[in-house]
Amino acid sequence: MSNPSLLILAGDGIGPEVMEQVKRIIGWYGDKRDLTFDVFEDLVGGAAYDAHGVPLHDDTMAKAQKVDAVLLGAVGGPAYDDLDFSVKPERGLLRLRKEMDLFANLRPAQCFDALADFSSLKKDIVAGLDIMIVRELTSGVYFGEPRGIHVEDNMRVGINTQRYTEAEIERAARSAFELARRRNNKVCSMEKANVMESGILWRDVVNEVHQADYADVELSHMYADNGAMQLVRAPKQFDVILTDNLFGDILSDCAAMLTGSLGMLPSASLGLPMANGRPKAMYEPVHGSAPDIAGQGKANPIACILSFAMALRYSFDEGAEADRLEAAIEKVLADGARTGDLMGPEGGTPISTTEMGDVILEAL
Amino acid sequence: MSNPSLLILAGDGIGPEVMEQVKRIIGWYGDKRDLTFDVFEDLVGGAAYDAHGVPLHDDTMAKAQKVDAVLLGAVGGPAYDDLDFSVKPERGLLRLRKEMDLFANLRPAQCFDALADFSSLKKDIVAGLDIMIVRELTSGVYFGEPRGIHVEDNMRVGINTQRYTEAEIERAARSAFELARRRNNKVCSMEKANVMESGILWRDVVNEVHQADYADVELSHMYADNGAMQLVRAPKQFDVILTDNLFGDILSDCAAMLTGSLGMLPSASLGLPMANGRPKAMYEPVHGSAPDIAGQGKANPIACILSFAMALRYSFDEGAEADRLEAAIEKVLADGARTGDLMGPEGGTPISTTEMGDVILEAL
Numbered sequence: 087m088s089n090p091s092l093l094i095l096a097g098d099g100i101g102p103e104v105m106e107q108v109k110r111i112i113g114w115y116g117d118k119r120d121l122t123f124d125v126f127e128d129l130v131g132g133a134a135y136d137a138h139g140v141p142l143h144d145d146t147m148a149k150a151q152k153v154d155a156v157l158l159g160a161v162g163g164p165a166y167d168d169l170d171f172s173v174k175p176e177r178g179l180l181r182l183r184k185e186m187d188l189f190a191n192l193r194p195a196q197c198f199d200a201l202a203d204f205s206s207l208k209k210d211i212v213a214g215l216d217i218m219i220v221r222e223l224t225s226g227v228y229f230g231e232p233r234g235i236h237v238e239d240n241m242r243v244g245i246n247t248q249r250y251t252e253a254e255i256e257r258a259a260r261s262a263f264e265l266a267r268r269r270n271n272k273v274c275s276m277e278k279a280n281v282m283e284s285g286i287l288w289r290d291v292v293n294e295v296h297q298a299d300y301a302d303v304e305l306s307h308m309y310a311d312n313g314a315m316q317l318v319r320a321p322k323q324f325d326v327i328l329t330d331n332l333f334g335d336i337l338s339d340c341a342a343m344l345t346g347s348l349g350m351l352p353s354a355s356l357g358l359p360m361a362n363g364r365p366k367a368m369y370e371p372v373h374g375s376a377p378d379i380a381g382q383g384k385a386n387p388i389a390c391i392l393s394f395a396m397a398l399r400y401s402f403d404e405g406a407e408a409d410r411l412e413a414a415i416e417k418v419l420a421d422g423a424r425t426g427d428l429m430g431p432e433g434g435t436p437i438s439t440t441e442m443g444d445v446i447l448e449a450l
Numbered sequence: 451m452s453n454p455s456l457l458i459l460a461g462d463g464i465g466p467e468v469m470e471q472v473k474r475i476i477g478w479y480g481d482k483r484d485l486t487f488d489v490f491e492d493l494v495g496g497a498a499y500d501a502h503g504v505p506l507h508d509d510t511m512a513k514a515q516k517v518d519a520v521l522l523g524a525v526g527g528p529a530y531d532d533l534d535f536s537v538k539p540e541r542g543l544l545r546l547r548k549e550m551d552l553f554a555n556l557r558p559a560q561c562f563d564a565l566a567d568f569s570s571l572k573k574d575i576v577a578g579l580d581i582m583i584v585r586e587l588t589s590g591v592y593f594g595e596p597r598g599i600h601v602e603d604n605m606r607v608g609i610n611t612q613r614y615t616e617a618e619i620e621r622a623a624r625s626a627f628e629l630a631r632r633r634n635n636k637v638c639s640m641e642k643a644n645v646m647e648s649g650i651l652w653r654d655v656v657n658e659v660h661q662a663d664y665a666d667v668e669l670s671h672m673y674a675d676n677g678a679m680q681l682v683r684a685p686k687q688f689d690v691i692l693t694d695n696l697f698g699d700i701l702s703d704c705a706a707m708l709t710g711s712l713g714m715l716p717s718a719s720l721g722l723p724m725a726n727g728r729p730k731a732m733y734e735p736v737h738g739s740a741p742d743i744a745g746q747g748k749a750n751p752i753a754c755i756l757s758f759a760m761a762l763r764y765s766f767d768e769g770a771e772a773d774r775l776e777a778a779i780e781k782v783l784a785d786g787a788r789t790g791d792l793m794g795p796e797g798g799t800p801i802s803t804t805e806m807g808d809v810i811l812e813a814l
């Protein structure tokens with residue numbers, strides 16, 4: 087049997103730096119745990135644009151479709167701010183999500199004990215926080231047609247279309263319910279059914295799926311504006327939050343920031359099972375390309391490493407190895423290892439991206 | 451000259467209770483400050499539905515168009531959750547916004563010193579916070595066509611349309627820049643120009659208006675997901691935030707919750723000048739109808755009273771009287787007056803809605 091395969095798309099900004107550390111971890115698994123991956127690398131985002139004039143080359147897309155999982159760093163940066171919409175770095179990412187049909191974006195918002203003090207929220211409100219946001223990732227206003235800017239009566243008009251089919255809602259809802267069963271068995275679905283018909287359909291379909299197959303899971307509904315409020319007020323009331331592409335974008339960033347652990351948060355984007363039974367999958371840190379610190383060896387590689395841990399769990403059925411990696415990270419944090427983003431106002435000397443990789447490898 | 455006129459639409463839930471106290475304040479201005487308003491009252495939301503089968507009667511709409519300002523309490527409640535979309539309580543509110551063309555929704559997010567402890571955020575992050583969110587209120591995905599749920603290939607599809615013309619963006623932007631000039635001269639505009647063409651047009655038009663007429667105001671742009679993060683991380687970096695209808699809904703609720711003063715926050719929705727020079731205007735508290743405490747005399751009337759203060763300032767050019775009213779409220783808070791929502795975990799005996807009205811009237 088051939089080795090499982092990984093495509094690494096390090097992308098822009100701090101992407102390549104943090105991915106360097108992930109590659110060392112992958113190497114460790116091959117050497118020490120007999121878990122060898124065939125690793126391919128390619129370009130995405132601004133890096134792909136610089137090389138090919140497009141944010142994702144067709145060849146790269148084809149490779150992504152063939153591997154068992156994609157690991158992505160980050161895309162975008164000020165150098166690309168003035169690019170045309172159609173070649174913006176983000177479009178490379180969106181093309182991967184869409185063409186791989188990665189409809190379920192899993193974004194854990196977890197507060198690491200050692201870091202609870204970094205949250206802007208009071209410690210008792212966030213300590214121990216552990217939410218999973220399931221964001222629908224291949225539809226909604228990100229992809230709906232018609233879209234664009236055109237001229238009507240001598241005036242520019244900008245148009246996007248929020249569009250959800252019941253099948254799209256159903257499969258996202260199933261992912262959320264399945265996850266809830268392995269967690270605290272609670273799903274809160276968020277939309278704006280009070281003002282948007284797409285939100286009404288969302289709520290109806292979630293209720294139908296629930297009644298048909300997941301009546302054992304506790305289900306509630308919340309308007310997305312109230313959801314944002316409740317996340318700030320009392321985030322621990324949530325277990326799994328299910329929401330659409332656009333609300334999920336905002337609410338998951340809000341939730342991530344609550345934890346004080348932004349440089350620590352991974353994500354998984356999952357699609358349908360492939361012939362080998364593994365889901366189509368892409369893993370990436372929640373943080374962006376952080377152009378302000380790119381190339382300085384300051385970036386925290388943990389979010390990207392934890393994304394690889396999610397790959398071990400969701401793509402390769404190596405839950406125990408994922409636990410091992412997560413435990414190693416908890417240990418180095420408990421021991422006081424800190425990149426710059428993890429330093430409190432009291433200061434101290436941060437370690438570098440590579441040094442963080444070193445201590446994690448040691449702890450493994 | 452005839453008196454300025456007000457239409458009171460108390461609505462549902464705690465709406466009527468908090469509005470009772472506003473009426474007493476309005477009476478006080480007539481008696482003591484020779485500022486007499488002609489006050490009309492009518493129904494909106496579930497209350498209108500119960501009486502007329504629609505959430506806003508045409509006669510009420512016509513009255514709203516004629517008065518100098520509308521004061522609205524709150525709409526909605528569990529009794530109306532299963533109503534058809536077209537007669538939901540919220541549609542009464544949306545009809546008022548749309549037909550009065552109230553395009554600029556001003557939502558101050560202010561942290562009251564006496565209440566900073568109620569925020570889930572650390573005190574130093576929110577103490578003294580004073581942001582103004584300008585939310586476009588009459589367009590975007592709330593109103594765009596096509597919309598609805600229909601069947602395609604035997605499957606239900608939910609559709610809404612995000613649609614902005616440059617004129618709509620321009621007038622919202624002007625409101626934000628004008629306000630910024632009277633505050634700290636900074637506007638941050640939020641959209642998702644990285645994934646939505648309507649966001650690109652938004653950013654372009656805001657830049658054009660800025661260059662043409664407001665180059666003296668400091669302007670920045672932020673993606674809305676990052677905006678939500680930054681609001682949680684360091685909200686004091688903002689002065690005026692300009693954003694669209696849907697992002698504004700979520701971001702303003704998030705910002706409101708940060709302050710710990712949710713029961714304290716008013717809003718103004720302003721349109722074009724009428725023949726008398728006053729803008730079309732509706733004022734309402736940011737909080738909702740709070741069905742859980744409705745009818746119990748527990749609601750905090752301050753948000754609604756501060757909404758009337760905004761009316762004094764923006765509709766009636768009575769800035770000094772608005773200051774007086776705001777000062778009275780600050781005084782009673784400093785003196786320790788607290789409705790239930792303003793009690794910390796250490797407890798104490800809350801005063802009632804009416805008692806809060808009493809002490810504010812005394813302080814005036």
Ligand SMILES: CC(C)[C@H](C(=O)O)[C@@H](O)C(=O)O
Nearest residue numbers: 162176179180335644645675
């Ligand atoms: C980079 C951008 C296109 C992307 C999104 O909006 O989905 C990002 O914000 C995210 O949440 O993954």
Ligand SMILES: CC(C)[C@H](C(=O)O)[C@@H](O)C(=O)O
Nearest residue numbers: 280281311526540543544699
């Ligand atoms: C009640 C609802 C229709 C409304 C909105 O979504 O605009 C509310 O959330 C608000 O922000 O005023």
